Every structure is written in structure tokens, then in C-alpha cells.
Amino acid sequence: MPNSSKKRPKAVREPGSSSVSLKELAAHLGVSSATVSLVINRSPGAKSIPAVTQERVRQAARELNYRPNLMARSLRQKRSLTIGVIVPEISEGYAALVMSGIEDYLLEEGYFYLVVSHRHRADLIEEYPLILQQRAVEGVIAVDTACSGNSTLPTVAISSHREVPGVTNIVLDHDLAASLALRHLQELGHKKIAFIKGQDFSSDTEFRWQSLHSVAKQLGVSVDPRLQQQMKSDSSSPQVGYEVTREILSRNVPFTALFAFNDISAIGAIHALRESGHRVPEDVSVVGFDDIQSAAYQNPGLTTVHQPLREMGVIAAQTLLKRISSPNKNEYLKQIEVKPKLIVRGSTTACSS
Amino acid sequence: MPNSSKKRPKAVREPGSSSVSLKELAAHLGVSSATVSLVINRSPGAKSIPAVTQERVRQAARELNYRPNLMARSLRQKRSLTIGVIVPEISEGYAALVMSGIEDYLLEEGYFYLVVSHRHRADLIEEYPLILQQRAVEGVIAVDTACSGNSTLPTVAISSHREVPGVTNIVLDHDLAASLALRHLQELGHKKIAFIKGQDFSSDTEFRWQSLHSVAKQLGVSVDPRLQQQMKSDSSSPQVGYEVTREILSRNVPFTALFAFNDISAIGAIHALRESGHRVPEDVSVVGFDDIQSAAYQNPGLTTVHQPLREMGVIAAQTLLKRISSPNKNEYLKQIEVKPKLIVRGSTTACSS
DNA sequence: GTGCTGAAGTAAATCGATTGAGTATACCTC
DNA sequence: GAGGTATACTCAATCGATTTACTTCAGCAC
Numbered sequence: 001m002p003n004s005s006k007k008r009p010k011a012v013r014e015p016g017s018s019s020v021s022l023k024e025l026a027a028h029l030g031v032s033s034a035t036v037s038l039v040i041n042r043s044p045g046a047k048s049i050p051a052v053t054q055e056r057v058r059q060a061a062r063e064l065n066y067r068p069n070l071m072a073r074s075l076r077q078k079r080s081l082t083i084g085v086i087v088p089e090i091s092e093g094y095a096a097l098v099m100s101g102i103e104d105y106l107l108e109e110g111y112f113y114l115v116v117s118h119r120h121r122a123d124l125i126e127e128y129p130l131i132l133q134q135r136a137v138e139g140v141i142a143v144d145t146a147c148s149g150n151s152t153l154p155t156v157a158i159s160s161h162r163e164v165p166g167v168t169n170i171v172l173d174h175d176l177a178a179s180l181a182l183r184h185l186q187e188l189g190h191k192k193i194a195f196i197k198g199q200d201f202s203s204d205t206e207f208r209w210q211s212l213h214s215v216a217k218q219l220g221v222s223v224d225p226r227l228q229q230q231m232k233s234d235s236s237s238p239q240v241g242y243e244v245t246r247e248i249l250s251r252n253v254p255f256t257a258l259f260a261f262n263d264i265s266a267i268g269a270i271h272a273l274r275e276s277g278h279r280v281p282e283d284v285s286v287v288g289f290d291d292i293q294s295a296a297y298q299n300p301g302l303t304t305v306h307q308p309l310r311e312m313g314v315i316a317a318q319t320l321l322k323r324i325s326s327p328n329k330n331e332y333l334k335q336i337e338v339k340p341k342l343i344v345r346g347s348t349t350a351c352s353s
Numbered sequence: 354m355p356n357s358s359k360k361r362p363k364a365v366r367e368p369g370s371s372s373v374s375l376k377e378l379a380a381h382l383g384v385s386s387a388t389v390s391l392v393i394n395r396s397p398g399a400k401s402i403p404a405v406t407q408e409r410v411r412q413a414a415r416e417l418n419y420r421p422n423l424m425a426r427s428l429r430q431k432r433s434l435t436i437g438v439i440v441p442e443i444s445e446g447y448a449a450l451v452m453s454g455i456e457d458y459l460l461e462e463g464y465f466y467l468v469v470s471h472r473h474r475a476d477l478i479e480e481y482p483l484i485l486q487q488r489a490v491e492g493v494i495a496v497d498t499a500c501s502g503n504s505t506l507p508t509v510a511i512s513s514h515r516e517v518p519g520v521t522n523i524v525l526d527h528d529l530a531a532s533l534a535l536r537h538l539q540e541l542g543h544k545k546i547a548f549i550k551g552q553d554f555s556s557d558t559e560f561r562w563q564s565l566h567s568v569a570k571q572l573g574v575s576v577d578p579r580l581q582q583q584m585k586s587d588s589s590s591p592q593v594g595y596e597v598t599r600e601i602l603s604r605n606v607p608f609t610a611l612f613a614f615n616d617i618s619a620i621g622a623i624h625a626l627r628e629s630g631h632r633v634p635e636d637v638s639v640v641g642f643d644d645i646q647s648a649a650y651q652n653p654g655l656t657t658v659h660q661p662l663r664e665m666g667v668i669a670a671q672t673l674l675k676r677i678s679s680p681n682k683n684e685y686l687k688q689i690e691v692k693p694k695l696i697v698r699g700s701t702t703a704c705s706s
Numbered sequence: 707g708t709g710c711t712g713a714a715g716t717a718a719a720t721c722g723a724t725t726g727a728g729t730a731t732a733c734c735t736c
Numbered sequence: 737g738a739g740g741t742a743t744a745c746t747c748a749a750t751c752g753a754t755t756t757a758c759t760t761c762a763g764c765a766c
Binding site: 019067068069070071072074075080082089090091092096097099100103107112113114115116117130133134135136237238267268270271274293294296297298299310 | 372420421422423424425427428433435442443444445449450452453456460465466467468469470483486487488489590591620621623624627646647649650651652663
């Protein structure tokens with residue numbers, strides 16, 4: 001035994017204290033650092049090391065609380081076990097749900113992630129993929145963000161529809177979404193329906209709008225241009241929905257239902273409707289989109305098209321890790337489609353007029 | 354000139370393509386890598402390198418789109434420009450707001466952060482600080498999480514009150530918070546007030562509860578034990594508030610106001626109250642706590658004690674970075690107090706009985 | 707022509723792992 | 737006893753930077 005009892009106090013460290021390096025551990029054991037590395041990682045090369053030595057190494061690693069320095073390991077192996085997540089902003093129900101799905105899957109697989117939010121600033125949308133790449137992330141998930149794909153990293157985009165080489169899009173079946181909402185309103189007898197269109201910066205806006213119109217035509221739902229209004233402000237508070245609804249109301253074209261771009265704007269719309277003397281749902285039924293947490297907490301509860309946001313996060317993480325670990329990086333799905341559900345709550349009811 | 358035109362095509366890369374290393378850049382320029390490093394980092398050692406050479410180096414770095422590998426740099430310098438953020442879960446209004454504050458400040462300073470959520474699992478609360486340390490984070494921000502401090506990293510805790518060596522606590526002035534809410538209800542004439550207490554896992558629960566009782570005594574507000582109920586479920590949906598409110602109602606002790614532990618439970622409480630025939634605010638006034646985004650979207654808007662959550666995130670990030678860059682790591686503030694505000698919305702009104 | 711100073715760099719160690727190639731010894735086989 | 741093979745490791749290069757301690761040369765003074 002090479003170490004006397006004199007040395008013990010130095011060797012035994014309280015857990016969490018500054019860490020031992022592989023080299024120190026090897027010195028302590030009187031073997032080479034290569035041996036320790038092989039054993040710790042259970043590499044194929046460790047086959048030839050007898051069980052008794054292996055146990056000695058592992059025992060010492062436990063006692064000295066050895067934790068490999070992941071920076072050093074990553075540098076060598078070119079694997080950081082880290083991915084980057086790009087979101088418009090964090091404080092929103094939408095991104096938070098997706099992130100929680102991403103996290104769920106990643107942490108299970110031993111991956112961590114760096115988050116950056118660009119707040120719709122074009123320069124940041126450009127820069128962040130490169131900065132993340134420099135931080136050695138192995139892939140990127142872009143949430144509701146139109147990435148130009150100027151990084152060579154494997155990328156999964158949630159709710160983007162642009163076909164960018166190297167990017168897998170995870171999208172909602174918007175035709176189904178439009179159909180669920182419009183059929184619901186149709187069944188309730190609504191004929192005059194107002195629509196709030198999303199901001200241009202949202203990567204879903206155009207697609208959702210197209211689907212809405214084509215499905216409306218199919219179903220024979222009439223769409224009055226005077227009952228449509230697009231949100232412009234880049235804020236993401238219900239205030240924006242409030243404003244466009246007032247704009248629509250000011251045109252004095254009667255309507256009995258309103259289909260908003262998302263739940264946040266639907267909540268603002270309800271405020272505006274009430275303020276101008278319309279009851280919800282008795283006078284005007286309101287349908288939202290997304291099914292963020294607070295949709296259920298509204299009074300009345302918000303009828304909405306549910307996007308499986310958490311699930312989309314999980315799928316994104318799964319897809320990305322599969323691609324990262326695949327030997328053929330250039331082989332990937334261009335698109336994965338998920339299905340919406342209609343969640344009927346109290347904000348819609350039969351048309352009375 | 355050491356490189357013939359033949360080599361050019363290899364040297365010039367399109368932006369975003371896999372990166373050049375310092376060594377390649379040095380070879381391309383015909384200087385040593387030390388020189389390039391000194392120039393790129395504007396180190397003091399670069400003094401002796403003439404301006405013309407420096408410009409040549411920087412020019413080439415730009416042309417070849419050189420980006421230093423941060424893994425390698427971190428390994429050497431023992432600075433990762435990364436911190437860890439530990440939250441209970443992401444999908445909540447609370448954590449999302451704090452994170453957005455943290456991010457704001459960090460990204461300005463060139464720092465990134467890794468997020469982990471423990472979902473109140475004790476083993477994860479123990480492990481995560483160590484795992485983050487292994488990932489070379491320079492410090493940790495713990496949000497609403499009682500850290501045992503078993504890592505040696507500089508730590509800032511938001512809303513924790515435990516005095517742990519090495520940890521700076523960022524806390525709300527709970528006496529002021531209680532006073533704002535109780536005075537408001539008192540001024541409106543409420544005498545019979547119900548209280549919802551937070552779950553044990555929330556690090557604020559006991560402190561807030563103590564403050565509430567001591568301030569109630571000061572103000573002469575009576576507190577009926579039958580009008581108190583603690584939340585138990587570890588879910589963080591309004592459902593939990595709904596259940597405890599039904600529990601309180603079932604005791605048939607009349608009350609005209611309710612002060613909830615947080616906005617989420619207040620929202621659930623309002624459901625329960627309405628369901629059992631009480632109007633809000635006409636029959637029962639409700640006060641929440643936190644002022645999460647959806648508090649303002651309620652109908653009626655929720656009167657609540659506003660916690661400056663974003664600001665607390667910013668302060669946490671600031672405090673942590675200051676401590677990281679300070680030469681004396683053992684010198685730190687034990688506590689920083691922030692002030693709540695009362696936000697009066699529609700859920701409270703004068704007592705009618 | 708010796709010594710000194712400043713300019714303009716460079717060589718090599720280092721951070722903490724991983725890993726392919728190699729070595730030394732023992733044992734077995736023909 | 738030559739050759740082969742399995743065991744039990746070790747050596748040293750490598751990842752891509754940073755950084756300390758040199759070196760080399762020119763110019764100048766004395």
C-alpha cells in the first residue's frame with residue numbers, strides 16, 4: 001500500500017469540495033491515468049484489466065469523489081452533451097411549455113441545454129446559432145423562430161414552415177386546426193365570424209391564415225374582410241388583442257363569434273368585447289389557439305385549439321438527439337406533423353341571433 | 354509570402370462552415386499561434402507586436418471567420434462564462450419571469466446559463482448543484498429552492514430564507530407585503546378573512562405565514578383558525594387552490610375576503626367561490642400574491658401583491674457575477690431585500706355586510 | 707567590441723481528460 | 737526454445753486554446 005496514514009487527511013475530502021483530477025486519482029492508486037480513464041468509462045480497452053483492479057479504481061473514485069471534468073472530456077471527444085434552445089422570449093406561456101417538454105427528454109438522456117431569447121431582433125436571430133456553435137452545442141432547437149440556417153448544426157424548428165436545408169420542422173396540422181374550430185362554431189350556428197391574424201414575426205401566422213381561408217371555403221363559412229384584423233405590435237400581451245378587437249368593433253359590422261390567433265389575444269379580445277357591452281359567450285363566442293395554462297383559468301374558460309406544446313418539445317428533443325447520434329448526419333426528416341385538439345370550455349355557446 | 358495562390362481555395366471558407374483553429378490561422382499567416390492568441394485577446398503581452406502585424410492577424414481572423422473554441426479556452430482559463438439556474442419547474446409564471454430577468458442581465462455580460470428543474474425531488478435538489486459544477490458553471494442561481502449548499506460554488510437564492518454559508522438570499526419584504534394586503538382589506542371594511550397557506554416545499558411559505566400573523570396582530574385583524582387551510586398537493590395548478598377553498602367553505606364559517614398564497618391558488622379559489630354561489634368581488638374579495646402575467650388577464654382582474662420577479666432575476670444575476678469576478682470569494686451579502694407593491698384590480702371591493 | 711535595452715516575436719508547458727499504439731511478462735504449444 | 741497469444745497495463749499524442757519564460761536581432765552607448 002503506497003499511502004501511509006499520514007496522507008489520509010489530504011486524500012479524504014468532504015463531498016462537494018474542489019475536485020480531484022484523473023491524474024491525482026491515478027497517482028493515489030499508483031496506476032497510470034490511462035488505466036483509470038479506461039475503467040471509469042468502461043471502455044472496451046478495459047477488458048484486459050482484472051476485476052480486482054477495476055474495483056480498486058472505482059472504489060477510490062467514489063471515496064475521493066472523483067468527477068471528470070466535462071470541459072476536458074468534451075474538448076477531446078468533441079461531444080458536449082449540450083444543445084442550444086432559441087426562443088423569442090421566455091416569459092410566455094408558449095415557450096415555457098415547449099421548453100419544459102424539451103427539458104424532460106434531454107435530462108433523461110444526460111443532455112443539458114443553453115437557452116437564448118432573441119425578442120424578435122433579426123441580428124440576434126442571425127448571431128445566436130453561431131454563438132451557440134462556438135459554445136460547442138451539438139444541435140439547436142429553434143422555437144417559433146425563422147432560422148436562416150447559417151449554422152452547420154443539426155437543427156429542429158418548432159412551428160417553422162420554411163424549408164431550410166438541414167432543418168427538421170415540427171408543425172401542427174393547421175388544416176385540421178382550422179377545421180376543428182370552424183366546424184365547432186358552425187355547429188353552434190355562427191355565421192358571422194371575426195378573425196384575428198397573427199403578427200408577421202410569428203412563423204405560424206401565414207400558414208395558419210392560409211389554412212383558415214381554405215377550410216372556410218370548403219365548409220362554406222363566409223369570411224368578411226371587414227371582420228379581419230392583423231396584430232402589428234411586437235408585444236405579446238393581451239393588450240394587442242384588445243386593440244385589434246376594438247378596431248374590428250369600430251367598423252360596426254355585427255358578428256357573433258371571434259376566432260383569435262392565440263389565447264393571449266383571445267383574452268384581450270374578451271376584455272374589449274365586454275367593455276363595449278358584449279357578453280361572452282352569450283353575445284359573442286370566442287375561440288383561442290394554443291391552450292396555454294391560463295386558458296383554462298379564464299372566466300369563462302377559454303374554448304381553444306390545443307397545440308400539444310409539451311409534446312412538441314419532447315419530439316423536438318428526441319428528433320434532435322437521434323440525428324446527433326446517427327452516423328449519417330445528412331439524412332433527416334424534413335417535417336413532422338402533430339395534431340391539434342379542440343378543447344371546448346365556456347367561452348363558446350350556441351348562436352342566439 | 355509563404356502561401357501560394359494554390360492554397361487559397363482551402364483557406365477561404367464560406368461563413369458558418371466548420372471553423373478554423375488558432376493553429377491553422379497561425380500557419381496561414383506564417384506566425385506562431387502564441388502571437389495570434391495575444392493579438393486576438395488584446396493581452397498585455399501584445400504590446401510588443403507592431404500595429405501592422407496586429408492588423409494582419411485581425412484581418413485574417415475576420416476573413417477566415419475564426420471563432421475561438423470556448424471549450425479549450427475554458428479548460429485553460431477555468432472560466433466558462435456559464436452559470437447554472439435551478440428552478441422547481443419551467444412551465445410556471447413565477448420561474449419564467451425570474452428567468453427572463455436573469456437572462457437579460459447575463460447575456461449582456463456575455464454569460465450563458467444552463468437550466469435544470471427539479472420538480473421538488475429531493476435527490477435532484479441535492480445532485481444538480483454538483484452536476485452543474487462538473488459542467489464548470491461559475492455560479493448558481495437557485496429559484497424558490499432550498500439548496501443545502503453542498504457545492505462550493507458562489508450561489509444566489511431567490512426567495513429562500515435559510516442561512517446557508519456561501520449563499521446570498523434575495524427575499525421579499527414579507528412584513529410589508531402582509532401589511533399592504535391586510536391594510537387594503539381593512540380599509541375596505543373586511544373583518545372576516547380567510548387565508549390559504551402555501552405548500553411546505555415552497556421556500557417562502559413559513560416566512561410569509563409568520564409575517565401575515567404578526568402583521569395581523571399589529572393591525573388588529575382577527576385570524577380565525579377555521580378560515581385557514583394549507584395547500585398540500587405538489588401540483589402547481591389552480592386546482593390546488595380550488596380544493597382548499599372548498600375545504601374552507603365546507604366549514605360553514607362566513608368570510609368576506611380571502612388572501613391566497615399566490616395568484617395561481619387565488620384563481621382556483623375564485624372558481625370554488627363562484628361554484629358555491631359566491632360572487633367575486635361582491636360577496637368575497639380575493640387577493641393574490643406574485644402578480645404573474647395572467648393575474649391581469651383574469652375577469653375580474655386579480656388584486657395582488659406584486660413581487661418584482663423580473664427585477665429579482667436581474668439582481669440575482671448581477672449579484673452573482675459581481676461575486677464571481679470579485680477577488681474575495683468569501684465576502685458576500687447574506688441578504689438583499691426587495692419591496693412588494695399592491696396592485697389593486699377588480700377582485701377586491703368594499704365589504705357589504 | 708562589450709554590454710545593455712527594446713522590439714518582435716517563439717517554444718513549450720499547461721488545462722484534464724481520451725485513445726491508439728506499444729511494451730513487458732507469463733503461459734502455452736509444437 | 738521459438739513462436740504465438742493473452743493479460744495487464746503504460747506512453748505519449750491529442751483536443752484548441754492560453755501564458756510564462758525564453759530567444760534573436762538591431763541599435764546604441766561607452
